[in-house]
Amino acid sequence: MRNRTALGYQLPAADITPRAQYLRRREWLQGAAGAALAPWLIDPALAQTAGPGKRPALPAVRSALVGAATMDKPTPYEDATTYNNFYEFGTDKSDPARNAGSLKTRPWTVAIEGEVRKPQTLDFDALARIAPMEERIYRLRCVEGWSMVIPWIGWSLAELIRRVEPTGNAKFVQFVTLADRAQMPGLRQPILNWPYTEALRLDEAMHPLTMLAFGMYGETLPNQNGAPLRLVVPWKYGFKSGKSLVKIRFVEKQPKTSWEESAPEEYGFYANVNPRVDHPRWSQATERRIGEGNILLTKRRETLMFNGYESQVGQLYAGMDLKRFF
Numbered sequence: 001m002r003n004r005t006a007l008g009y010q011l012p013a014a015d016i017t018p019r020a021q022y023l024r025r026r027e028w029l030q031g032a033a034g035a036a037l038a039p040w041l042i043d044p045a046l047a048q049t050a051g052p053g054k055r056p057a058l059p060a061v062r063s064a065l066v067g068a069a070t071m072d073k074p075t076p077y078e079d080a081t082t083y084n085n086f087y088e089f090g091t092d093k094s095d096p097a098r099n100a101g102s103l104k105t106r107p108w109t110v111a112i113e114g115e116v117r118k119p120q121t122l123d124f125d126a127l128a129r130i131a132p133m134e135e136r137i138y139r140l141r142c143v144e145g146w147s148m149v150i151p152w153i154g155w156s157l158a159e160l161i162r163r164v165e166p167t168g169n170a171k172f173v174q175f176v177t178l179a180d181r182a183q184m185p186g187l188r189q190p191i192l193n194w195p196y197t198e199a200l201r202l203d204e205a206m207h208p209l210t211m212l213a214f215g216m217y218g219e220t221l222p223n224q225n226g227a228p229l230r231l232v233v234p235w236k237y238g239f240k241s242g243k244s245l246v247k248i249r250f251v252e253k254q255p256k257t258s259w260e261e262s263a264p265e266e267y268g269f270y271a272n273v274n275p276r277v278d279h280p281r282w283s284q285a286t287e288r289r290i291g292e293g294n295i296l297l298t299k300r301r302e303t304l305m306f307n308g309y310e311s312q313v314g315q316l317y318a319g320m321d322l323k324r325f326f
């Protein structure tokens with residue numbers, strides 16, 4: 001077990017609630033007012049999901065944002081960190097947990113470039129401090145037909161976008177993952193056009209639910225989940241959420257994403273979760289929740305329009321033919 005007091009980066013001391021204090025508070029709440037509630041829904045301001053103690057703690061407050069909590073029970077940490085897609089470390093679900101441990105996540109910088117008035121390269125520590133850390137419990141739906149529920153820690157990407165001041169030409173935002181052959185054995189396979197690149201329309205990137213995540217389950221991100229920072233876009237298929245980001249670029253023309261380049265008829269630019277638009281090779285109407293027991297015996301649940309975030313994001317696509325813009 002690592003030293004839990006050593007934060008992965010420095011936060012002002014005043015921001016940090018001593019872990020013991022909030023754990024005690026949590027116990028009290030569970031015993032008293034919260035007795036009838038699911039433990040992960042108690043006291044939105046204080047009851048951050050308690051981590052398993054495998055990584056440095058990352059204190060956060062529960063987000064007050066509409067849509068940032070769900071009644072669904074979070075996926076067990078063990079499942080969320082051993083069943084992963086991170087092709088830079090191999091294509092088997094167990095490869096990232098096995099191979100990503102050696103990824104060097106410090107020093108780490110993120111370059112902000114393109115159509116912004118304030119292009120800059122931010123050191124990870126400075127970037128993480130831009131806004132207060134929030135915990136948000138989002139559903140993550142993979143295009144392959146499985147889903148998880150993850151308590152992420154981070155803040156709205158809009159916080160960063162506002163600071164770098166996009167120019168009038170900025171219509172799309174590109175997200176680029178590290179591509180280092182020395183550290184990422186998967187890059188030897190030409191599965192995708194490396195680096196892994198994803199993109200959003202500027203208004204999607206500005207939507208408050210779109211999040212830059214630095215942690216999960218009360219702790220910093222494990223490498224296999226995209227350390228030291230990744231994107232999380234809860235109403236889109238999981239592949240839109242690029243991991244281990246090194247570059248965020250503002251552009252005028254809709255960029256091609258890695259998945260679009262590899263199979264344009266299967267993976268569209270928008271990739272909004274939509275039970276009514278099937279993948280050419282399988283239905284998207286239902287999903288299997290990871291961590292609910294035996295894969296073959298678990299009952300599939302219905303996939304929700306925009307992954308359940310329709311009331312928050314539906315307006316972004318008003319008037320669009322979602323079969324065409326899949």
Ligand code: MTE
Pocket residue numbers: 080083084085086087088140141142143148177196224225226237238239240241242243244
């Ligand atoms: N980001 C990079 N750089 N490389 C990848 O292979 N896989 C995507 C996405 N981000 C991927 C990536 C896919 S397909 C999914 S479903 C999610 O990460 C999985 O995130 P998780 O492993 O944390 O559940």
